[in-house]
Amino acid sequence: MDPYVKQGYLVRDDQWGGDLGLREQKAIPHTLFKGNDYWFCMATDLEGARLAIHVYDSKGKLAENDSWQKGRFACARVLAPATGTYYVIVEVTNSPKERTTWAMVYGYK
């Protein structure tokens, strides 16, 4: 069940969200700290929609160590190699509707 929490990740009690069109992306800047291990997860409540989430560094280079996507959920993991600004890129890759609402949370340890 709760694999990340069991692994010691603290899930921030807050969320980021909005709505996106198909193949529309959004960047969420976030200062990550070297030494921390992060999981960013996003979801939608729209059946049939598919999402993607990936993390890039300030130069636009893919920075994540792991990622997965399943149905209405997607997650990406980053072990920040340096402290600085990273960009969490969220995207709707498939949806039965024109706009898809989504929310993102993250955890760290």
Next chain:
Amino acid sequence: MNRILGRVAFATALFLVAIPGFAEAPPSHIDLTKFPATQLDDVVVPLPSEVFNVLDKLGSPNWQGELREPTIKNRGERTQIALLLGAVVAEGFVAVEAADKGRVQRIGRDVLELARAIGVESTVLSRTNSIITKADSGDWVAVRRELDGALTDVKNAMIELKDAQLAHLVSLGGWLRGTEVLTSVVQKSYSPDGADLLNQPDLLKYFQQRLAGMPLRMRNNQLVNKIQKGLDEISPLINQKITPGSVKRINEITGQMVKAIDARA
């Protein structure tokens, strides 16, 4: 921050129950300039525990020696209370590091009193009660979580009260005290990894822009004005390679700002 789905529980639940599957391979490089989405509203301000989590791994500083006694009785306008509230919550993290039960419990009560002073007492009541009881049992992980939660709850309550400016000041107060402690710890045992934690130019820019975007009435506030000048002074130090000298200087500037918050001027 949008609350489109409106249920933190929903999003948190997915974090807990989702089972990994296969994903499309993402591009190894993207052009960030094509994203107009780096709007200020969407910048994620890290929680104090994200920084303290790393500090835990850097060694065993003398946390008791880093503790200070915020003067919460010396209250002024709402701007000062908001800054002080953020700084007091950050102090709570130092007290947790020092495993100082008495101090953590006092800080819990201080947070409640400051929240009351700006009209968001009910929002944090259960958090502050929890801080006090969890500190008593020495459950420091839970105390950190409640401190983070108190900060988030206060800010969200202010946003709901259409007082987003004050919410930013709470974050800024926490960042200033957190940065003062961080630089103090790094200064005493300098390491490139420790100094690297100060590489937060975009976060600093975010706070500068937030202050610059405040109504004239708030910007003309003596304390806010002083903090704006302090941030301008820190900016070039953070936007270059962080040296022992710049760590020391950032510590002095943030220390002066935290004192000014305490002193209402």
